[in-house]
Amino acid sequence: MPATLTVPDSALRSDADFDLVVVGASYAGVGVIAAAREAGFAGRIALVGDEADLPYQRPPLSKGFLLGKAGLASLPLKAESFYVEAEVAFMAGRRAVALDLQARQVLLDDGSQIGFGALALTTGARAAALRCPGAELDGVLSLRSLDEARTLSQRLAAAQAIVIIGGGFIGLEVASAAVTLGKQVSVVEAGPRLIGHAVAHEISAFMQRLHEERGVTVKLATKVERIEGEAGKVVAVICADGSRLPCDLVLAAVGAVPNTELAIEAGLSVEDGIVVDEFCRSSDPEIFAAGDCTSHPNVFARRRMRLSSVQNAHDQGRAAGNAIAGKLEPYKAVPWFWSDQYEVKLQMVGIASGSGPAILRGSMEEGRFSLFRYDGDRLTAIESINRPADHMMGRRLITAGLSPTREQAGDPGFDLRSLA
Numbered sequence: 442m443p444a445t446l447t448v449p450d451s452a453l454r455s456d457a458d459f460d461l462v463v464v465g466a467s468y469a470g471v472g473v474i475a476a477a478r479e480a481g482f483a484g485r486i487a488l489v490g491d492e493a494d495l496p497y498q499r500p501p502l503s504k505g506f507l508l509g510k511a512g513l514a515s516l517p518l519k520a521e522s523f524y525v526e527a528e529v530a531f532m533a534g535r536r537a538v539a540l541d542l543q544a545r546q547v548l549l550d551d552g553s554q555i556g557f558g559a560l561a562l563t564t565g566a567r568a569a570a571l572r573c574p575g576a577e578l579d580g581v582l583s584l585r586s587l588d589e590a591r592t593l594s595q596r597l598a599a600a601q602a603i604v605i606i607g608g609g610f611i612g613l614e615v616a617s618a619a620v621t622l623g624k625q626v627s628v629v630e631a632g633p634r635l636i637g638h639a640v641a642h643e644i645s646a647f648m649q650r651l652h653e654e655r656g657v658t659v660k661l662a663t664k665v666e667r668i669e670g671e672a673g674k675v676v677a678v679i680c681a682d683g684s685r686l687p688c689d690l691v692l693a694a695v696g697a698v699p700n701t702e703l704a705i706e707a708g709l710s711v712e713d714g715i716v717v718d719e720f721c722r723s724s725d726p727e728i729f730a731a732g733d734c735t736s737h738p739n740v741f742a743r744r745r746m747r748l749s750s751v752q753n754a755h756d757q758g759r760a761a762g763n764a765i766a767g768k769l770e771p772y773k774a775v776p777w778f779w780s781d782q783y784e785v786k787l788q789m790v791g792i793a794s795g796s797g798p799a800i801l802r803g804s805m806e807e808g809r810f811s812l813f814r815y816d817g818d819r820l821t822a823i824e825s826i827n828r829p830a831d832h833m834m835g836r837r838l839i840t841a842g843l844s845p846t847r848e849q850a851g852d853p854g855f856d857l858r859s860l861a
């Protein structure tokens with residue numbers, strides 16, 4: 442994977458003007474450019490990204506990349522030729538530091554300014570910082586970027602014991618990879634269950650059992666008090682319950698923070714994420730935003746929300762790109778997500794709401810089941826363990842607003858395809 446693209450000289454002129462400037466070079470930014478060009482946008486496009494690498498897939502970073510199964514060559518979202526053919530002035534390794542909305546300019550970290558007609562903010566999110574004594578010690582890592590994944594991979598190879606702070610998706614995926622690599626693994630989670638913000642109780646319990654059976658020490662409802670070091674290097678994690686977990690590596694996987702500072706300082710409306718409408722327009726109609734950095738009105742959740750997923754970043758990016766090209770199509774893609782841990786594939790579709798019990802389809806004992814979640818009689822979400830057909834069916838049903846009855850959902854003999 443080439444480290445950087447060759448940037449045309451003209452793109453770096455301090456007085457350069459573009460019809461569209463995209464800030465943030467990842468799923469959403471690439472989606473904006475691809476859709477805009479496909480929809481006939483013929484203007485000059487600049488892509489500003491503060492990472493040096495070609496835009497790449499993040500999900501493998503906590504999965505196959507750590508196991509040596511997803512090599513660098515497999516990571517780019519698009520080949521270099523995509524940016525050349527789309528005639529994009531790609532400013533890689535360059536950070537946007539301020540927006541001047543009056544002058545319609547983006548200020549870059551080298552002091553240059555580029556003018557824009559339309560602007561797309563696709564700045565994503567960053568790993569939340571761990572705030573406890575010892576967080577600055579050598580051996581305390583986080584994981585969001587390819588650079589961080591390279592470091593984690595190297596340090597993991599040399600480590601004996603890793604403590605993962607945070608029992609969410611990224612923490613558990615790294616736990617699974619570390620166990621597979623023969624490491625001693627502990628997961629410390631402050632909440633009462635694993636992945637508690639995102640899945641049903643039954644899935645949390647299944648995942649906990651799975652990890653414990655593989656030898657992971659799982660500590661729930663446990664806060665980290667401090668990280669102990671010797672000669673500047675991490676040696677143990679001290680929990681608030683007094684327990685001491687010896688280790689030579691710590692991964693802080695305590696959530697993600699949307700990169701909204703540019704938008705806030707420019708005076709755009711921000712509530713958790715950059716506030717956008719169904720066409721990905723911010724409070725300034727010529728400034729668009731998409732992906733992990735946004736708060737959007739979600740038709741399935743029936744409320745405004747911020748999603749962190751490849752699906753959302755890609756599809757929202759495309760909606761923004763279409764809108765920039767004058768093709769107004771509201772963003773209404775059904776949300777979906779996946780996580781791979783050991784041989785288990787967890788897939789989710791929809792946004793769970795309502796408080797009733799989930800309906801089980803399949804067998805938990807056999808490790809192949811789905812949970813159908815309802816709000817009243819409306820199917821809102823399906824969470825599947827090793828049942829990809831249920832997941833794919835769920836995408837069709839929820840998109841179409843179709844709900845099997847609870848009896849139909851719970852009857853494995855009932856063919857869900859008959860509804861679609």
Ligand SMILES: Cc1cc2nc3c(=O)[nH]c(=O)nc-3n(C[C@H](O)[C@H](O)[C@H](O)COP(=O)(O)OP(=O)(O)OC[C@H]3O[C@@H](n4cnc5c(N)ncnc54)[C@H](O)[C@@H]3O)c2cc1C
Pocket residue numbers: 464465466467468469470489490491492499500501502503535536537538563564565566567584585586611700703731732733734748749750751752754777778779780781
């Ligand atoms: C380890 C890991 C595993 C994941 N696994 C899954 C999974 O299995 N399934 C799934 O659906 N999702 C997964 N995700 C989430 C998914 O990767 C994100 O939802 C997705 O990357 C969001 O895309 P985005 O384009 O909105 O933002 P990002 O991918 O966060 O990209 C934003 C880019 O903008 C850059 N940037 C920020 N500010 C500036 C600035 N001022 N100037 C220039 N550049 C800037 C950032 O450095 C970054 O390169 C995972 C994420 C991680 C980190």
